[in-house]
Amino acid sequence: MPILELKDVHSYYGHIHALKGISLTVEQGEIVTLIGANGAGKTSTLRTISGLLHPREGQVFLEGEQINGLPAHIIVSKGIGQSPEGRQIFSRLSVMENLEMGAYSRKDKEGIKSDLDHVFRLFPRLKERRSQTGGTLSGGEQQMLAMGRALMTRPRVLLLDEPSMGLAPVLVETIFEIIRDLNKEGVTILLVEQNAAKALSIANRGYVMETGRIVLSDEASKLQESELVRKAYLGED
């Protein structure tokens, strides 16, 4: 059974038909990436999974359990963590408080403590700045915080929305390394990226989206070879 499955999902913003029948699966332990141009519906897909957007048709399953229609905070407690687009950290809360918020719905004190240590091991910079307010962090640090915060929900599936957006190349490398490390530790990851080359280089599989539909899906390595992807998303002619 796939850990996450979307079946023919249609979502709307008002009259705007954002997702037109998305079906995809994510297997346990995979990194799956969604690539596509701006407005293709990548973020809407993540929002639909995490419950910020409710699909008008279709279903979302987490390990076979239907989760579409549940409020976002319940979905989080069922094991879907998301680092949202544009990071959206709480800029007036301290780094520590941001991370605490990640563990908001959890009651296991021990687990929280060990997860916190884990996050600080992954992102030593956050440990140094834990009493600073989020708004004073640099872009890369904010991204780390957003990911750390999502990890604190102890997700079975981690949704990452544009983790490399607006970061310096060096930092992009670091972030992607961390993503790979996380995956090795057993976290299943659904990654949305504009930087398709980078994303495909670490992913197992990928889906290509255009105007609310999935137009192509395959092994990541095969997608890298694909004519369409090379032209449209990898900037090669």
Added chain:
Amino acid sequence: MKAFNAKYVLVLLAIVAIAALMACAPAAVQPTAAPPTTAAQPTAATAATAAPAGFQPPTDALGVVTIGPNDPVHVGYMFVTSGADGALGIDSRRGVEIAIDDKGGKLLDHQVKFDGQDSGCSAEGGQAAAAKLAADNTFTVVLGSSCSSEIRAGGPTLSKAGFTVISPSNTAPDLTDPAKRFPGYFRTAHNDKVQGAVAAKFALEKLGVKTAATIHDGSPYAEGLANAFAENFEKGGGKITSREAVSPTDTDFKPVLTKIAADKPEMIFYPIFVAAGSLITKQAKEVPGLGDSVKLMAADGTFSPDFYKGAGDAAVGMFQSSPDFSAFTGGYAKFLEEHQAKFGEKPVSAFHAHAYDAFNIFAAALEKVAVKGPDGTLYIGQQALRDAVAATKDFPGLTGTLTCDPNGDCADPHIAVYQVGEDNVKNAVVPSQPFWKPGQ
């Protein structure tokens, strides 16, 4: 699209309906053009029942109100009966109801029907209420208004419609100023010039104070009365240390009282209403520099049980000017009994007796001018009614012996000063015996 259609359909329906009415009613447009005789004053349905030959219904410059043999004499009121000032109007309305009961509910063998409008103690409310009353030609008289602002805005409408208007509680001086009074207006309430003068006289002569401060609340009544007091007080040789103003919705008066205290007046006169008045009374005791030495005095706006509840023990020993109930005639005791029986409580404001008298002045005038047809139809000339009210002389009322002067002042103004005693506060009742009267 559907909603769009429905909207026009509705409009169309309405227009067709009105068009049909209009087509059938060419005459309806004409009454304004007709001469101001009986025709201009359409009458109740039964008026058409022909009078036998030989009887000529009267004519009148302002028109004639016709009351069919089985129709009631319709008396209108225009009082404030809701909101913060509601007690004032309800008090007056009850006064009239008792007056009607005392007549056995009948005038000239016709039932009396008494209803009217809440005029809200505002100019707009007064004008709207007046328009509604004036549109109904079954009314014979309008009793009201409660507040001066109502009648200033609504009076002209009533006057033009030919009504006689008698107010039990308007006290603003200039309502009966010949330059400003409108025809047909009378009042049984005292003119505030009188109350201001009495209060000043009391302060100077009885209390022997030489300095005083005034507070009003931005209402025309309080401002007028505070000024009348100040004028008379200064004329009598006193000194006004400060003239302050507050807002009736304020609750914290300590700052303004502290400011007053800096000028060290011997007395504070605050002719305002119950809520703010009771708070000032209470807080004056708590402001250093005022304490017990400064004399407090309010006016008839606070002459109500709620005032003592609100002010508590702080009110003991203060003074209030108000109509002199002890000067009221013997009928007043009976009135109070009836009031208790009918409404289960004592009067809630100061002008019930004035309202009782207002109705009786009207009733006496009506009995004088109404012409009864052979079938029992009543014809009341409106100008004649006004003239008859204006001619009221030495009328024995509850509030004294009433005589209307040419400007419409009919009151026999007895103003007295009361001192609040402990039992007033404990039982929340207004003082019954004056502490001082002018001329004592």
Added chain:
Amino acid sequence: MLKRRRSKLEITDIFIYAFGIFIIAIILYGSFETLRQGKYSASQWADLFVFGITIGGIYALIALGYTMVYGILQMINFAHSEVFMAGPLTAFFLADALAKSGLLATNPAISLLLIFAFSMIVSTTVAVLLERIAYRPLRHAPRLVPLITAIGASFFLQYAFRGLFGTQFKVYPEIPALEGVVTIGVVRLTYTQILVMISAAALMIGLQAFVQRTRTGKAMRAVAESRESAALMGINVDSIILTTFVLGGALAGAAGVLYALVFTQVSFAMGFIPGIKAFTAAVLGGIGIIPGAMLGGLFLGIVESVGPTLFLDGLNIAAPYQLKDAIAFTLLVLVLIFRPSGIMGGQTQEKKA
């Protein structure tokens, strides 16, 4: 930036600054004249400040309700003034019963606690009902819609309470234990004033601690920043918003009893004016900012109490206390012109309309 606009802005800027300087000059000159005349003693000035701090503390407690709801929902909860009214108006019946039973005289502390608790429960209930019935369905509506709803709810509540409990004001019983005065130098405080100051301060410190330290408090701050991110952290946004209304309601209920203790009269209409003042205080301090509401409330209370005498008496302006609200609003305009996000608002960006 376009040149044409630049020059126009300068003209309006000059106008604004001229206006501000003019007002400030009047205030300074007025204050100077008043002090020069020396009509008021030091203890009278101290009294004026004490009165101002008392009412200001109450404003601050109400303002907290406005500011918390604004911070979290970006809406003016116009009906908060009725939340403030509901508690003390209904708690009157309890207070009256306690007074008649004699408990109020013999056991003032317990009685007062009961009254406070009752008032806070009622106010909280009203606030919660408001949120559930009137505001929650409108969470995604354009901003004016919940504002109008709030105005409507305010009228409805005010006149429903009037219908239920009557037009006339009700008078809280006197509490013998609170009659007494403490004098410290020129400052003179009644027990009631001390009670108001201590309880207001305690409640505000408690709230600040709650918001800063507790899990729920932190979640409130998180929701205020971004409802979506908060939901993604597993925070139940609706229940946090409800908590905010509960806190605001409880504080308003407490403020209501303090108000009733100071001014003794309660009525259905008692919420309107303090409500508007408290909202002004919240804006003055920087709306959405909890310490700002406290500061704004105290500032407004003091200006109302001291301002008319200090600024206007020296200018020989008749009946200055009639203009106290005008002074308060003028200061509000000044603050917003020169510091558009309020006294304490500097630390955050101005929220977009």
Added chain:
Amino acid sequence: MNASLTAQANSPNQTSMRAWSVALRYGLIGGAVALFLALVGMVEAFATRYVIANVIDLGTLLLFLSYLGAGYVAIKRSGARTPFEILSQGAFAGFIASVFIALLAVVIYAIPGIRTIFINASPALLAILTFKMGVPAGLVPILLSGVIFGAIGGLIEILPPSLRRSLIYAAMVVLVFGLMQDLLRVTLQKWKFLDPATSFTFSNNGLTIVGAVTLFILTFLASQLWQRRGNEARARYRQLPTRQQQLLGWGLIAFSVALLLVLPLLVGLFFSEVLVNVGLFILLGLGLNIVVGFAGLLDLGYVAFYAIGAYTVALLTSTSLEIVYAGGNPFWLALPFAVFFAVLAGVILGIPVLKIRGDYLAIVTLGFGEIIRLIVLSDFLKPILGGSRGIELIPKPFIGSFEFAGPEELYYLILAGCGLAAFVAIRVKDSRLGRAWGALREDEDVAEAMGINLVSTKLMAFAMGAAFGGLSGAIFASKLAIIYPSSFNLLLSINVLAVVIIGGMGSIPGVVLGALVLVGLPELLREFSDYRLMLYGAALVIMMLVRPEGLWPEKSRQRELHESQQEEILSGPLAADEEVAREGAAG
């Protein structure tokens, strides 16, 4: 998301259990509403007004309607479909609701002291509740009426829609005639030839029984006829050649204009007074609509411009001896000054608040409105502005020898003002300026980036809005003949805002409709003024919950709100809860 709910309710037993619990829930809500109406005093106050003379009064009707509503909604929500279920569950809901009233009757009877808390829990109320039979005899009819009206409510829900609509229309017409009996009677007095019809329909004290029945049947038939034939008529209209359609359209317009012109003659003094008041609010609404609806600047102090217009006219025209320095001029000379000063104030207010946004703007404008009122009230400026005693002896406008003396004449002045303002508003809406406002309303930063001059655009909105406010104030002053500062309070600003919003923000016909509903209707029902503001508040809340785009929305705005509503359904909490919340609010 309701999939789980329906899944649970699959077995018939569970279905009926659920239906009964729904009936219980709405019975409780209906009972709470009835209890509230009784305790708040509405039942007693409305009981003085008979709808049908000596048969049924409005207060009792309110209670019956609560039971009926409980039954109706319960059946609507429970999904009961067999006649037995409908009758029994409807009756059950109504019964539960009536239990509240029965309990109230018992409490009033047993604990007279309750009145010290709930002032309306009086013996008079007890008499009304128990149909003058007292306790315990009166409890039987209370519960019986609950059962009967609950069942009727259930039945209404399952009637065919066309029949149901006609019945509701018919009942509403009877109710309206009953409610407005005194006004209608007074107005009908003008038309003598209608006397037989009038006395057939109305008695001294409400509708006659035959009159009510006749009205009911006539409306019912008319509605049925329209439902059957209306579509045909519409289809025929659509089949007409375009030219004829246009002609009909123009005919309709000409007819409406003619009707507007003769309206005061038709409806008489009081309705004219109401129309003039409505007209003043239409003018104000049109002005505020520019500021709030077009430009999106929330102004809570709009009354200031109204006050400035009124005071300018008062100062320039009053013949009062206290105000001597400028008075005595004719209205027409003062009018341009009134508008000018209002515009000036609009600009002066506009400049400092240019940089202030959203809710800050709301509170600053609120403060501005209050400052203006306090200044005209103050003793400080009393020598100039009259203080608390206002300014009196303001003359009426004249044209030649025609005096705009009373409401019937002033109507034309206000009609002309509204016509002018509506014309200006329509023209400016589609102009460059109007589009700039639109951009400003959507997003200030984007508008600025698009090269829109924020300063002049905002100031134009304030100035134009102020001009209409000033005009309205000017007419108000001469209508009232005396103005007091108390007329210019915050409530008025809020009323105008409500007119704009209820009508439909940005919509010009919406303003007219909003003013008719919010100003006209309450004026017509003056007797119930005690409950006016309560009902007004409830109406605002319900309106925003049910139809936030307003009664007659502007088209683009309607779309906007529609979208956001859908999004709300998409992302909001459980929809069923929302509906419960709405029902609660409706009570």
